[in-house]
Amino acid sequence: MQTDKQFSEVVREWAKVFMHRSGRDFKRFMDATGLSFSQLNILMRMMHEDCIGVSDLGEKMGITNAAASQAVDRLVQMGLVERSEDPHDRRAKRLKLTPDGLALIKKGIEARSQWVENITQSLTTEQQEMVIRALTLLTDAARQMED
Amino acid sequence: MQTDKQFSEVVREWAKVFMHRSGRDFKRFMDATGLSFSQLNILMRMMHEDCIGVSDLGEKMGITNAAASQAVDRLVQMGLVERSEDPHDRRAKRLKLTPDGLALIKKGIEARSQWVENITQSLTTEQQEMVIRALTLLTDAARQMED
DNA sequence: CGATATATTCAAGCCCGCTTAACTAATTAG
DNA sequence: CTAATTAGTTAAGCGGGCTTGAATATATCG
Numbered sequence: 001m002q003t004d005k006q007f008s009e010v011v012r013e014w015a016k017v018f019m020h021r022s023g024r025d026f027k028r029f030m031d032a033t034g035l036s037f038s039q040l041n042i043l044m045r046m047m048h049e050d051c052i053g054v055s056d057l058g059e060k061m062g063i064t065n066a067a068a069s070q071a072v073d074r075l076v077q078m079g080l081v082e083r084s085e086d087p088h089d090r091r092a093k094r095l096k097l098t099p100d101g102l103a104l105i106k107k108g109i110e111a112r113s114q115w116v117e118n119i120t121q122s123l124t125t126e127q128q129e130m131v132i133r134a135l136t137l138l139t140d141a142a143r144q145m146e147d
Numbered sequence: 148m149q150t151d152k153q154f155s156e157v158v159r160e161w162a163k164v165f166m167h168r169s170g171r172d173f174k175r176f177m178d179a180t181g182l183s184f185s186q187l188n189i190l191m192r193m194m195h196e197d198c199i200g201v202s203d204l205g206e207k208m209g210i211t212n213a214a215a216s217q218a219v220d221r222l223v224q225m226g227l228v229e230r231s232e233d234p235h236d237r238r239a240k241r242l243k244l245t246p247d248g249l250a251l252i253k254k255g256i257e258a259r260s261q262w263v264e265n266i267t268q269s270l271t272t273e274q275q276e277m278v279i280r281a282l283t284l285l286t287d288a289a290r291q292m293e294d
Numbered sequence: 295c296g297a298t299a300t301a302t303t304c305a306a307g308c309c310c311g312c313t314t315a316a317c318t319a320a321t322t323a324g
Numbered sequence: 325c326t327a328a329t330t331a332g333t334t335a336a337g338c339g340g341g342c343t344t345g346a347a348t349a350t351a352t353c354g
Contacts, residue, residue, distance in 0.1 A: 007279055008264065014282040015259040017289050020195055022169060023188045031209060037184040038311065041170045048167055054332060062178060067312055069333055074310090091320045091331040112162040117155065119288040127284055132154055134281030135161040137274055141266040142164050185341065201302060214342055216303055221340090238301040238350045 025115065029108050042071055043080060043097065043105050051094045053086070080104060172262065176255050189218055190227060190244065190252050198241045200233070227251060 030037065038061075045060060046052065052060075058068030072095060075081040080101035086092040097105070120128050177184065185208075192207060193199060199207075205215030219242060222228040227248035233239040244252070267275050 007275065008260065010279050010283055010286070011263050012256060012260045014286045015256045015263065016194075017286050019256060019259060020191055021289060023191050027184075027188060027209065036310070037174075041174060044167055044170050055330085062174065063311085064313065065332065066314080066334080069331095071311075073333085086331095089321075089331080093332070109159060109162045109166060112166060113155065113159045116158050116162065116285070119285060119292055122288055122291070123284060128154065130277060131281045131284060132157050134278045135157055137270060137278060138263070138266060139157070139161045139164050141269055142168065144269070145266055183340070202300085210341085211343065212302065213304085213344080216301095217341075220303085233301095236301080236351075240302070 021115070025112065029111065033104060033108075038071060039075060040105075040108070042075065043101055046081065046095060046097045047102065047105050051096050053092050054095065057095060075101070168262070172259065176258065180251060180255075185218060186222060187252075187255070189222065190248055193228065193242060193244050194249065194252050198243050200239050201242065204242060222248070 026037070026040075030040065033040070035043075042057065042061060045057070049060075054068050054072060055065050057072070058065045061068065063071075072081060072083060076083050080098055082096045082098050084094050084096070086094050120131055123131065173184070173187075177187065180187070182190075189204065189208060192204070201215050201219060202212050204219070205212045208215065210218075219228060219230060223230050226245055229243045229245050231241050231243070233241050267278055270278065
């Protein structure tokens with residue numbers, strides 16, 4: 001099918017443009033917030049997983065517990081993460097974004113959303129509606145593949 | 148208009164899911180290649196801008212010339228970037244991706260493309276075609292806004 | 295030609311994020 | 325109760341990436 005080839009090509013071009021832009025924006029966000037890639041990555045994960053432990057976090061980030069502990073400690077001191085004792089197991093800690101931490105990450109998402117909204121400004125209403133439907137499909141499909 | 152509100156909401160949800168996934172994938176790509184966020188960011192920029200100078204690169208990355216020079220030097224030693232003299236101005240260097248560097252970045256883009264292709268597998272042919280059209284529109288619109 | 299500007303590199307030093315290894319404290323197994 | 329396991333922290337050390345400031349080499353202006 002010609003459609004298959006075209007499909008791959010379109011997606012690849014999109015990924016190329018998008019990754020380029022993504023890198024730039026993320027760098028700017030890092031500079032603006034003064035946070036590192038690692039730190040933002042941790043905060044983003046925390047937004048998706050409420051109340052995670054230090055070891056779990058380290059495992060999911062692919063770093064040692066020690067590294068996770070240190071990273072978390074910095075974020076706690078910045079007031080972005082709340083570290084409380086797990087009532088059921090006093091060895092464990094329950095990590096959670098503070099309101100400030102949540103707001104910060106949401107601001108980053110907002111910026112990305114804004115970019116997409118901006119680039120669609122030039123489109124017709126009909127085209128915008130198609131973009132909405134397509135993004136809805138992609139979002140739903142992506143959610144179903146999550147771990 | 149209700150459409151506007153819905154539009155923002157859809158885009159925001161998409162950005163949320165996408166950024167989460169993006170962070171994970173990028174981290175994996177960093178680990179797999181052994182390259183840092185900065186290094187990959189530089190390589191991606193080089194793919195878009197053929198033959199850039201050290202100062203220009205530094206300016207676009209928001210770092211000093213010295214930092215850019217050092218970063219480039221590491222990438223040259225890894226065989227990912229070619230640094231040659233500018234024939235018109237022997238002070239300046241012309242930086243360019245080597246075939247290896249280009250292949251590496253393309254592999255990253257390929258991975259991202261593959262992810263999108265995977266999540267669209269569950270869609271109907273009709274829906275997939277709509278996604279194609281939407282991504283084409285977004286890609287073109289994004290290209291027109293580049294500096 | 296001499297002074298100045300430009301492109302890049304070098305050197306010293308700082309902070310961050312990672313690792314390993316040792317440590318503390320709480321839970322669980324025998 | 326003792327021993328082993330589990331969760332997390334702490335400490336020392338390494339390399340990356342950044343900065344400032346000086347050095348080098350080339351280009352340009354007067």
